[in-house]
Amino acid sequence: MENIEIARTLDEVADLLEIRGANPFRVRAYRTAARTVGALERPVPDLLASDPGALEALPGIGADLAGKITDLAKTGRLPLLGQLTRKTPESLVAMLRLPGVGPKRARLIYEKLGVRTLAGLERAARAGTLSTLPGIGPTIEQTILKGLQQDQARGGRFPLAEAEAYVHPLVEALRAAPGVRQVEIAGSMRRRSETVGDVDILVAVSRGSEAADRFVHFADVEEVMAEGPTRCAVRLRSGLQVDLRLVPQASYGAALHYFTGSKAHNIAIRRRGVRRKLKVNEYGVFRGSRRIGGRSEAEVFRAVGLPYIPPELREDRGEIEAAERGALPRLVELTDIRGDLQMHTVYSDGRQALPDMVRACAERGYEYIAITDHTQAVRVAGGMGRAGFRKQAREIERVQKAHATPVILKSAEVDILEDGALDLDEETMAELDLVVVSVHSKFNLTKAQMTRRIVTALKHPRVHVLGHPTGRLLGRREPYPVDMAEIVKVARDYGVLLEVNAQPERLDLSDLHIAMAREAGVKLVISTDAHRTDELRWMAYGVDQARRGWCTASDIANTRDLAGFRALLRK
Ligand code: DGT
Ligand code: CA
Ligand code: CA
Ligand code: ZN
Numbered sequence: 001m002e003n004i005e006i007a008r009t010l011d012e013v014a015d016l017l018e019i020r021g022a023n024p025f026r027v028r029a030y031r032t033a034a035r036t037v038g039a040l041e042r043p044v045p046d047l048l049a050s051d052p053g054a055l056e057a058l059p060g061i062g063a064d065l066a067g068k069i070t071d072l073a074k075t076g077r078l079p080l081l082g083q084l085t086r087k088t089p090e091s092l093v094a095m096l097r098l099p100g101v102g103p104k105r106a107r108l109i110y111e112k113l114g115v116r117t118l119a120g121l122e123r124a125a126r127a128g129t130l131s132t133l134p135g136i137g138p139t140i141e142q143t144i145l146k147g148l149q150q151d152q153a154r155g156g157r158f159p160l161a162e163a164e165a166y167v168h169p170l171v172e173a174l175r176a177a178p179g180v181r182q183v184e185i186a187g188s189m190r191r192r193s194e195t196v197g198d199v200d201i202l203v204a205v206s207r208g209s210e211a212a213d214r215f216v217h218f219a220d221v222e223e224v225m226a227e228g229p230t231r232c233a234v235r236l237r238s239g240l241q242v243d244l245r246l247v248p249q250a251s252y253g254a255a256l257h258y259f260t261g262s263k264a265h266n267i268a269i270r271r272r273g274v275r276r277k278l279k280v281n282e283y284g285v286f287r288g289s290r291r292i293g294g295r296s297e298a299e300v301f302r303a304v305g306l307p308y309i310p311p312e313l314r315e316d317r318g319e320i321e322a323a324e325r326g327a328l329p330r331l332v333e334l335t336d337i338r339g340d341l342q343m344h345t346v347y348s349d350g351r352q353a354l355p356d357m358v359r360a361c362a363e364r365g366y367e368y369i370a371i372t373d374h375t376q377a378v379r380v381a382g383g384m385g386r387a388g389f390r391k392q393a394r395e396i397e398r399v400q401k402a403h404a405t406p407v408i409l410k411s412a413e414v415d416i417l418e419d420g421a422l423d424l425d426e427e428t429m430a431e432l433d434l435v436v437v438s439v440h441s442k443f444n445l446t447k448a449q450m451t452r453r454i455v456t457a458l459k460h461p462r463v464h465v466l467g468h469p470t471g472r473l474l475g476r477r478e479p480y481p482v483d484m485a486e487i488v489k490v491a492r493d494y495g496v497l498l499e500v501n502a503q504p505e506r507l508d509l510s511d512l513h514i515a516m517a518r519e520a521g522v523k524l525v526i527s528t529d530a531h532r533t534d535e536l537r538w539m540a541y542g543v544d545q546a547r548r549g550w551c552t553a554s555d556i557a558n559t560r561d562l563a564g565f566r567a568l569l570r571k
Contacts, residue, residue, distance in 0.1 A: 182252060338559060342436055436499070437463050
């Protein structure tokens, strides 16, 4: 189990304990432990291998918690969590997902109003009885109501990275099952969609394989929805649904193509097949009743006269026509990335010290990075003013002496104020190598106001990059209304780079906006916005979306060497 999952599990325990009104010290102990484990640089199992007492030596972790975390790391299970979940009404747990509802409030709502379901909560909010509770005013009531609507709108879809974390152990278990020859994730996850409805796993099996049995009996499975020799479906405890298809090796490529989708892409391919008197389906490529292909995906494409099309492009957004013309883009890859241009440190709301971030970036082989701590207006994030950036500049110079690479660019994520002014003085900005600007407040402007606000900022001559351009948080916060076509046009005219923020909950710009910017000739940067060293790995998720936006390396500014990157910055 990864540290981040251990931390999430401990946090969940803390939530449930709090809902149940447990001793506040006990609740706090779990929260502290979650933060401590989450901030560890080394995976817990590694740590334990070199020193079995390592956990207990950490601040705030006693013998009891150390034991639980050790078990959790080893088995991926924490019996206490199961017990607590069983004893707590499901809807109370669901309420925690809503903005404005923490464990204390969920408990209050349950006890005082007897609300046990999300539907009941919605009724109470609409009737205004929610706001009669102490500490809940009409504003919070409205926030909760809005959150309920968004929860429905999300429609049970999971952010890609979250779904990957849930399904990873299951895929590993399948790989280890006897009689399994190949395992691959298909569906929207293979196409790297920003969210997935369910996960589709494909396995090539030999006779008598135990794959299906392993699958339905996997520890994380909460409910088996279908079980048969060629298809099984389950729901995991996380709520994520997983489909398993079992196929013989001879059909593997055809099945992989079919179950990768998208549906629209499949239909277009099948139509091409029909024109060539071929039948293309999940079992293979057939002429009459004779199978002429289907062992590999490449065979399927070849049969319909096309080169291989990468999964990220299979959305029927012109990929088949481009393949036909030999005009498929050579998509950017993770290994093309030479630097990360948004990250935070303890100077603002990051969790780790500047040298730690630099060292981790050096380990990733980056040639350059930008340290982009927040400015003053973002008070909750401990934003800095002139003095803070001066002090940081001196530390950057010191740290740079110890590292030939990466080159550390002095930077800031400068807040765009409501009127489009920038939250940092001219002189300080002039001392920075890179100025990233973004919106962190007042999301409720009209589209015209928000567009004007951002355009004003982009026209400021010191601005190089617009960070997370729409401010969305997947499943949690809608993008603020903004005229993206106008932003793209101004970015092009003023030579501003647009960010693809790779935080799995942001993925902002989205794939379609990325394509829009690329078509307009605007260069993009892919940045992680990491607040801890382990978040630097999010780069891959940004690259995925850039690929879905048909980007080549040359569309992405941070694939250039430092001189090449600098040459792209406006003068
Ligand atoms: P999701 O799960 O909503 O994130 O999206 P997908 O694309 O994973 O969709 P899913 O799980 O319903 O089905 C997986 C793939 O199976 C889909 O991408 C294409 C293929 N497929 C499913 N139903 C059909 C269909 O009716 N016709 C065709 N041609 N393909 C289908
Ligand atoms: Ca799916
Ligand atoms: Ca499915
Ligand atoms: Zn930001």
